[in-house]
Amino acid sequence: xxxxxxxxxxxxxxxxxxxxxxxxxxxxxxxxxxxxxxxxxxxxxxxxxxxxxxxxxxxxxxxxxxxxxxxxxxxxxxxxxxxxxxxxxxxxxxxxxxxxxxxxxxxxxxxxxxxxxxxxxxxxxxxxxxxxxxxxxxxxxxxxxxxxxxxxxxxxxxxxxxxxxxxxxxxxxxxxxxxxxxxxxxxxxxxxxxxxxxxxxxxxxxxxxxxxxxxxxxxxxxxxxxxxxxxxxxxxxxxxxxxxxxxxxxxxxxxxxxxxxxxxxxxxxxxxxxxxxxxxxxxxxxxxxxxxxxxxxxxxxxxxxxxxxxxxxxxxxxxxxxxxxxxxxxxxxxxxxxxxxxxxxxxxxxxxxxxxxxxxxxxxxxxxxxxxxxxxxxxxxxxxxxxxxxxxxxxxxxxxxxxxxxxxxxxxxxxxxxxxxxxxxxxxxx
Amino acid sequence: xxxxxxxxxxxxxxxxxxxxxxxxxxxxxxxxxxxxxxxxxxxxxxxxxxxxxxxxxxxxxxxxxxxxxxxxxxxxxxxxxxxxxxxxxxxxxxxxxxxxxxxxxxxxxxxxxxxxxxxxxxxxxxxxxxxxxxxxxxxxxxxxxxxxxxxxxxxxxxxxxxxxxxxxxxxxxxxxxxxxxxxxxxxxxxxxxxxxxxxxxxxxxxxxxxxxxxxxxxxxxxxxxxxxxxxxxxxxxxxxxxxxxx
Numbered sequence: 173x174x175x176x177x178x179x180x181x182x183x184x185x186x187x188x189x190x191x192x193x194x195x196x197x198x199x200x201x202x203x204x205x206x207x208x209x210x211x212x213x214x215x216x217x218x219x220x221x222x223x224x225x226x227x228x229x230x231x232x233x234x235x236x237x238x239x240x241x242x243x244x245x246x247x248x249x250x251x252x253x254x255x256x257x258x259x260x261x262x263x264x265x266x267x268x269x270x271x272x273x274x275x276x277x278x279x280x281x282x283x284x285x286x287x288x289x290x291x292x293x294x295x296x297x298x299x300x301x302x303x304x305x306x307x308x309x310x311x312x313x314x315x316x317x318x319x320x321x322x323x324x325x326x327x328x329x330x331x332x333x334x335x336x337x338x339x340x341x342x343x344x345x346x347x348x349x350x351x352x353x354x355x356x357x358x359x360x361x362x363x364x365x366x367x368x369x370x371x372x373x374x375x376x377x378x379x380x381x382x383x384x385x386x387x388x389x390x391x392x393x394x395x396x397x398x399x400x401x402x403x404x405x406x407x408x409x410x411x412x413x414x415x416x417x418x419x420x421x422x423x424x425x426x427x428x429x430x431x432x433x434x435x436x437x438x439x440x441x442x443x444x445x446x447x448x449x450x451x452x453x454x455x456x457x458x459x460x461x462x463x464x465x466x467x468x469x470x471x472x473x474x475x476x477x478x479x480x481x482x483x484x485x486x487x488x489x490x491x492x493x494x495x496x497x498x499x500x501x502x503x504x505x506x507x508x509x510x511x512x513x514x515x516x517x518x519x520x521x522x523x524x525x526x527x528x529x530x531x532x533x534x535x536x537x538x539x540x541x542x543x544x545x546x547x548x549x550x551x552x553x554x555x556x557x558x559x560x561x562x563x564x565x566x567x568x569x570x571x572x573x574x575x576x577x578x579x580x581x582x583x584x585x586x587x588x589x590x591x592x593x594x595x596x597x598x599x600x601x602x
Numbered sequence: 603x604x605x606x607x608x609x610x611x612x613x614x615x616x617x618x619x620x621x622x623x624x625x626x627x628x629x630x631x632x633x634x635x636x637x638x639x640x641x642x643x644x645x646x647x648x649x650x651x652x653x654x655x656x657x658x659x660x661x662x663x664x665x666x667x668x669x670x671x672x673x674x675x676x677x678x679x680x681x682x683x684x685x686x687x688x689x690x691x692x693x694x695x696x697x698x699x700x701x702x703x704x705x706x707x708x709x710x711x712x713x714x715x716x717x718x719x720x721x722x723x724x725x726x727x728x729x730x731x732x733x734x735x736x737x738x739x740x741x742x743x744x745x746x747x748x749x750x751x752x753x754x755x756x757x758x759x760x761x762x763x764x765x766x767x768x769x770x771x772x773x774x775x776x777x778x779x780x781x782x783x784x785x786x787x788x789x790x791x792x793x794x795x796x797x798x799x800x801x802x803x804x805x806x807x808x809x810x811x812x813x814x815x816x817x818x819x820x821x822x823x824x825x826x827x828x829x830x831x832x833x834x835x836x837x838x839x840x841x842x843x844x845x846x847x848x
Contacts, residue, residue: 190793234647
């Protein structure tokens with residue numbers, strides 16, 4: 173069956189093999205290589221396995237136990253973050269770290285060691301895990317944690333699914349007084365202002381994130397948002413209302429003109445929201461989840477997401493250079509997200525975050541024009557000793573990957589020889 | 603607390619229906635299953651979702667005719683039941699059925715006779731208590747026999763006819779009988795089928811069942827499009843139907 177990823181760049185034939193709750197027999201060597209697959213929400217080829225199988229983990233979607241005193245949740249790896257949020261937010265607990273979509277499995281969150289708007293206070297997802305159980309394709313079961321089988325834990329968190337199938341895990345949820353956040357929206361007009369705001373907010377604000385106008389204009393204005401959990405609930409819980417992008421338009425709806433118009437309108441609409449407001453966690457964390465299949469907007473050729481992080485010292489000029497390069501290329505981006513990462517160390521050998529600034533951008537796939545722009549951006553990232561996020565990547569060169577992830581060699585000792593992915597084939601040669 | 607019973611407690615469709623039933627407030631639930639250990643895992647998940655709910659597992663032999671009666675007796679010792687969902691089944695490989703009549707008999711039993719026996723045992727109790735809702739999961743496969751799965755289809759056809767009879771019997775009473783016909787759904791039961799891309803998502807199917815039962819509907823096709831598709835399939839003349847490779 174043809175399977176593609178969120179970026180819709182290409183679709184290839186894969187056989188789906190559901191992961192069984194029971195202990196799996198050893199996969200014989202004659203079997204094709206497999207890859208744990210959850211919701212397929214990664215943008216590039218980290219969740220695909222051309223010429224191989226996909227082990228479908230959504231069938232493992234049960235909770236196992238929850239301790240209402242400590243917040244410890246034990247569950248299977250195919251559980252959706254949405255189900256955790258919906259079930260436990262009613263009881264005063266939420267995920268300690270969440271990405272921008274709740275339609276991902278918890279196994280996927282571990283494999284990509286995801287981060288959220290609270291990275292500066294909470295670090296990556298893996299910091300909140302108590303233990304994991306992985307099943308290797310030779311049938312071996314390994315339980316690992318930050319104190320037991322540490323090396324396996326470090327390889328598996330952010331390990332892109334390549335060390336085995338995570339079957340069960342334990343995570344500590346975060347206690348909250350309400351499902352609401354006190355949010356403040358501030359306009360900034362250049363990068364320095366963003367950095368000042370971000371630094372000033374780190375101590376007293378749990379969540380910070382910014383949207384930057386990454387259109388064709390030279391202005392680097394943007395909207396900065398910071399939030400803390402509210403002590404009291406807001407008035408009206410937003411209804412679960414979804415808009416659907418019903419079809420794939422013949423050409424990308426994201427182009428030079430629409431990006432400029434969108435960014436202008438978005439900026440103006442956000443400007444109206446300046447000040448302090450109460451937001452439901454669903455609205456604050458997952459604004460895009462309300463538009464089902466928004467990725468179809470980019471037309472039949474799909475789109476690339478480019479997410480980089482550069483260390484603090486080199487951060488400011490590198491981000492500046494990236495933004496200049498993009499505006500010079502005329503290929504603006506809709507959803508340009510800017511955030512500073514804190515100094516909370518990640519457990520994973522291949523975890524993406526590092527202390528510094530991260531910028532996420534998306535570009536319609538305009539073929540070689542887009543790829544050339546990426547090569548110029550790569551040079552800036554490499555120069556600044558930064559790296560790209562594999563969960564979003566579909567095209568980075570192997571050398572940039574190796575430079576960005578110095579612990580790659582160490583990681584390779586823990587890979588499961590029965591597993592491969594599009595990304596591993598491309599960047600690790602198997 | 604509203605009292606629910608699921609027969610086939612490890613059925614993925616039923617599991618998702620229960621998740622919806624207990625999402626708002628606690629329920630009193632009994633899972634009847636062939637394998638206690640597997641049902642316990644379902645129960646543990648449901649208990650995490652709804653700590654207020656009372657959840658009990660009963661293990662039963664679905665192949666023994668007396669078993670249904672005994673289990674239903676046991677359940678009714680704790681009082682009347684508000685809602686029963688009969689959900690067990692298995693999807694046999696048509697071709698291995700052709701060569702093994704013992705497994706054919708077993709498949710006919712587990713998909714047709716056993717659910718009907720459970721339904722009959724519950725119907726007797728419901729008419730005694732003069733209340734209850736009985737949801738029976740049949741299948742679109744029971745609407746017309748076709749070469750690729752007529753053993754399963756025959757068993758589900760039996761269940762469809764049986765349910766219609768039960769609806770006739772309880773017409774005008776406070777007992778509601780709902781015939782549920784899911785189309786192909788992504789569950790462990792269909793996991794061996796290579797191309798599952800056109801199959802319905804189990805959450806969508808469960809939502810359709812829960813909504814339909816709440817509206818006391820007598821027949822639910824889930825997803826809804828199957829009502830039209832099966833209408834056409836049922837009415838195709840056999841000289842056309844028999845040329846189709848389905």
